[in-house]
Amino acid sequence: MVRFKRKWYVKLMMAVLIMVALVWTLVPIYIVVSNAFRATLDIHQMPPQLIFKPIFIHFQRIFEFDNFGRFFRNSLVISTTTTFLSIMMGSLAAYGVKLCRSSWGRRLSNTLLLGRMVPAITILIPLFIMMNRAGLTGTRAAVILAHTSLTLPFVTWLMTGFIEGIPDELLEAANAEGCSRLMAFFRIVFPLLRPAVASAAILVMQTSWNELIFSLQLTNIRTFPLTVGVARYVGAVSVDWGRSSAAATITMVPIIIFGFLMQKYLISGMTAGAVKG
Amino acid sequence: MKTRNFYWSLEKGDLLSVLLILPTFLIIFFIMILPLSYGFLLSFFDVGFGLSNPTENFIGLDNYRRFLNDSIAQRAILNTLIFSFGAIAGTFFFGTVNAVLLHKLSRRFSAVLRPLLIMPLLISPLIVGLIWRYIYDPQGILYWFLGLFGLGIQHFPGVTASSTALLSTIIAHWWQVTPFIIIVLTAGLLSIPEEYYEAAYVDGAGAFSSFFRITLPLLKNTYMVILLLSGVDTFRVFDIIFSLTGGGPNNSSVSISIYAHSQAFNQANMSYAMALSTIAMFITFVVFGIPFIRHNIKKSKS
Numbered sequence: 001m002v003r004f005k006r007k008w009y010v011k012l013m014m015a016v017l018i019m020v021a022l023v024w025t026l027v028p029i030y031i032v033v034s035n036a037f038r039a040t041l042d043i044h045q046m047p048p049q050l051i052f053k054p055i056f057i058h059f060q061r062i063f064e065f066d067n068f069g070r071f072f073r074n075s076l077v078i079s080t081t082t083t084f085l086s087i088m089m090g091s092l093a094a095y096g097v098k099l100c101r102s103s104w105g106r107r108l109s110n111t112l113l114l115g116r117m118v119p120a121i122t123i124l125i126p127l128f129i130m131m132n133r134a135g136l137t138g139t140r141a142a143v144i145l146a147h148t149s150l151t152l153p154f155v156t157w158l159m160t161g162f163i164e165g166i167p168d169e170l171l172e173a174a175n176a177e178g179c180s181r182l183m184a185f186f187r188i189v190f191p192l193l194r195p196a197v198a199s200a201a202i203l204v205m206q207t208s209w210n211e212l213i214f215s216l217q218l219t220n221i222r223t224f225p226l227t228v229g230v231a232r233y234v235g236a237v238s239v240d241w242g243r244s245s246a247a248a249t250i251t252m253v254p255i256i257i258f259g260f261l262m263q264k265y266l267i268s269g270m271t272a273g274a275v276k277g
Numbered sequence: 278m279k280t281r282n283f284y285w286s287l288e289k290g291d292l293l294s295v296l297l298i299l300p301t302f303l304i305i306f307f308i309m310i311l312p313l314s315y316g317f318l319l320s321f322f323d324v325g326f327g328l329s330n331p332t333e334n335f336i337g338l339d340n341y342r343r344f345l346n347d348s349i350a351q352r353a354i355l356n357t358l359i360f361s362f363g364a365i366a367g368t369f370f371f372g373t374v375n376a377v378l379l380h381k382l383s384r385r386f387s388a389v390l391r392p393l394l395i396m397p398l399l400i401s402p403l404i405v406g407l408i409w410r411y412i413y414d415p416q417g418i419l420y421w422f423l424g425l426f427g428l429g430i431q432h433f434p435g436v437t438a439s440s441t442a443l444l445s446t447i448i449a450h451w452w453q454v455t456p457f458i459i460i461v462l463t464a465g466l467l468s469i470p471e472e473y474y475e476a477a478y479v480d481g482a483g484a485f486s487s488f489f490r491i492t493l494p495l496l497k498n499t500y501m502v503i504l505l506l507s508g509v510d511t512f513r514v515f516d517i518i519f520s521l522t523g524g525g526p527n528n529s530s531v532s533i534s535i536y537a538h539s540q541a542f543n544q545a546n547m548s549y550a551m552a553l554s555t556i557a558m559f560i561t562f563v564v565f566g567i568p569f570i571r572h573n574i575k576k577s578k579s
Contacts (some may be wrong), residue, residue, distance in 0.1 A: 014311055014378060014381070014382075014544050016376075017374070017378055018378065018390070020384075021375055021394065022390070022393065022394075024452070024454075025393065025394055025452075026393065026396075028397075028408045028409070028412060028452065029373070029396060029397075029408070029417075031408065031411055031418060032404070032407070032408045034410065035411065044416050045560060046416065046417075046418065046421035047418075047421055048418065073411075073507060089301045089304065091304075092297045092298075092300065093298045093300070094302035095295055095297055096294035096295070096296070096297030096298040097292070097298065097503035099293060099294040099297070100294040100569065108298075110573065112305065114566065114570075115305065115309055116506075116509060116568070117558075117561055117562060117565065117566045118309065118313065118558055118561075119512065119533075119534060119554060119557050119558055119561060120352070120513055120515065120534070121306070121513065121533075121534040121537050121538055121554045121557070122313060122316060122406050122548075122551075122554040123312045123313060123316070123517065123540045123556060123559045124556065125316055125540075125547060125550050125551050125554060126312040126313070126315040126316030126319060126551060127308065127312040128325075128541075129319070129547065130311070130312060131313065143287060145304070145307075145308055145371050146308060148304055148308070149304050149305060149307075149308030149309050152301055152305060153305065156301055173494065174539045181293060182293070183291060190358070190390065202544050205301075206399055209401070210399075210400070210401030210402070210404075211401075212402070212405070212515070212516045213400065213534075213538070214518065214520070217542065226398045227401050227404075229402055230403060230404060230407065231402075231406075231519070231520065232522075233408070234403075234410070234519075234520040236408055239407070239410060241411065245411075245533055248404045248407055248408070251401065251404060252399070252400045252401065252404055255400075256396055256399045256400070258399075258401040259395070259396075260400075263391075263395070266395070267391075267395075267460050269458075269462075270457065270460055270461065270466040271460060271461055272505075274461040274499070274502055274503050274506060
């Protein structure tokens, strides 16, 4: 990296810009998380007290009266199942594309990406009617299927790119030693896909965990995920600040922690999607 | 040992690859292609919420004609286009500035900053809208902060007035999506060989001119791809508006997804909503899809 000789005011300006970027990013998150621990009256006090005694009443209420324990379990089941299905199906399909060794396979997986262009609402309304007639609305399966179809095109495309890079010799050697092609997938290909699987895992998990519009219509009170639980506080004219902050905190903290742990893969997955396009 | 052919050959009737691709194909078919076709078909019928037999009342193009006379729907399309444009312009500007800035810092320092800066990306847009609803609250932190400079709600009415509601949602979107642009551009910046900058430096180019002469032209492709991806993503905006303004006041921030959703599930005009969302998909495809495909074809040729 060339380092242009920087004058002191350039350094100062950079420092200021970084501070602004940090404050801009972190303050909104701090506001919602800290509100979750404040008494309702204190939330409206400006300037906000930086040091205060945290209370847990809002959390207690949303778990006791608003079923957030159940919503949390639903979110967990929906997002982990979606992640598993999406990765399994996507990588198997990508392996299928590799095995048939024809250019239409690659083209097929590129065509799948067109699915990204379809607005969720365009699928949702007819899907809602179809699911209703099939008696599936209100089940977690309905949301899992919707989320899987939402993420599968990208996962398949990502895996196709990775599997293409696996040398043919490796597969042929496995074959020569009597490894069937399906066994070769689980013994050789899948372990090599680990970075792609990690990227797909965090991206799919994040998408499913945070998804609202499908979950909103395809679930009922027994199967609501967390996002719908939060949405129930904001639908009204006024917002219950304490409870909605607690609900938002419960919803966002786990996925932020997961994202932190998987940072490297999150970044590589996003750049793969954007840069290779 | 006899070596079987590892790869698929149709002539031998080997169907393994078909079997491997089949589950993905079925999901895409049943949860994407079929609903899309069904929705397109139903947009020519009159479908309410009573779903006993959706294909009962054929009304031809009436739902599309209704769109031409529906000023709120047209407003929604216009709002969505404005949202896309404003969202993209802002995220690109702030994303570029921050990416270049991070790139100039020492590697250790930017390694500390990056995870903090990407936090908004992990938060559900629904919650982003909620957070900003606190911020824009007349008793919230924004007006307290503006008050320090003697400014008040009359200077920037935020989500309470038709004139600024849409802008308020765009700002909340900037907050969430700028980190994505930073991440992608940072990867792009790392791919530019340092020698280019060294050569420019020797030739006496400053930081700004080397940005415009080297960085921008070399990142053209990256910008193109994220432009189209952002376009597609912003054109279907729903969650952030849903929780921040709900489309109001006075439909001033209603997007096409919000409007179609409320037509379908609040007004029970299922088929009209399907016509609206078909129109939305068509616009997405024309404005962003066709350039995307052409870009991909061009790239795979070169």
